[in-house]
Amino acid sequence: MKSAEIIAIKDSLLDQKSVILNRQKEFKTESLMASLHLADESEQSVFEQSQNLGLQIREKEIQVLHQIEKALSKIADGTYGQCESCSDPIGLKRLQARPFTSLCISCKEEQESTSPLYQ
Numbered sequence: 001m002k003s004a005e006i007i008a009i010k011d012s013l014l015d016q017k018s019v020i021l022n023r024q025k026e027f028k029t030e031s032l033m034a035s036l037h038l039a040d041e042s043e044q045s046v047f048e049q050s051q052n053l054g055l056q057i058r059e060k061e062i063q064v065l066h067q068i069e070k071a072l073s074k075i076a077d078g079t080y081g082q083c084e085s086c087s088d089p090i091g092l093k094r095l096q097a098r099p100f101t102s103l104c105i106s107c108k109e110e111q112e113s114t115s116p117l118y119q
């Protein structure tokens with residue numbers, strides 16, 4: 001893979017990372033502000049529902065954050081773009097579409113066909 005292509009992917013990973021980190025910060029501020037202004041119990045329960053939804057989104061984003069970190073560390077040590085299962089190059093188009101992927105398309109297909117989720 002050319003270094004310019006890796007740099008482009010790295011930039012987009014760093015972008016996504018800062019978007020998620022900013023959102024996590026906003027979420028914390030919002031919930032702090034909201035909890036200070038709750039008047040009665042009905043508001044409290046609406047607040048808790050929105051907090052739960054927010055938590056689910058946050059948990060997903062934290063998973064994405066881990067995947068971004070993993071991809072970035074692979075870029076740093078030069079193993080980015082290599083399939084974790086067969087060590088073949090994953091392919092630029094696939095990486096551009098799914099920058100966090102750690103499997104090449106054929107290993108991914110094999111994994112999906114053997115996983116009970118896909119049967």
Ligand SMILES: [Zn+2]
Nearest residue numbers: 083086104107
């Ligand atoms: Zn593979």
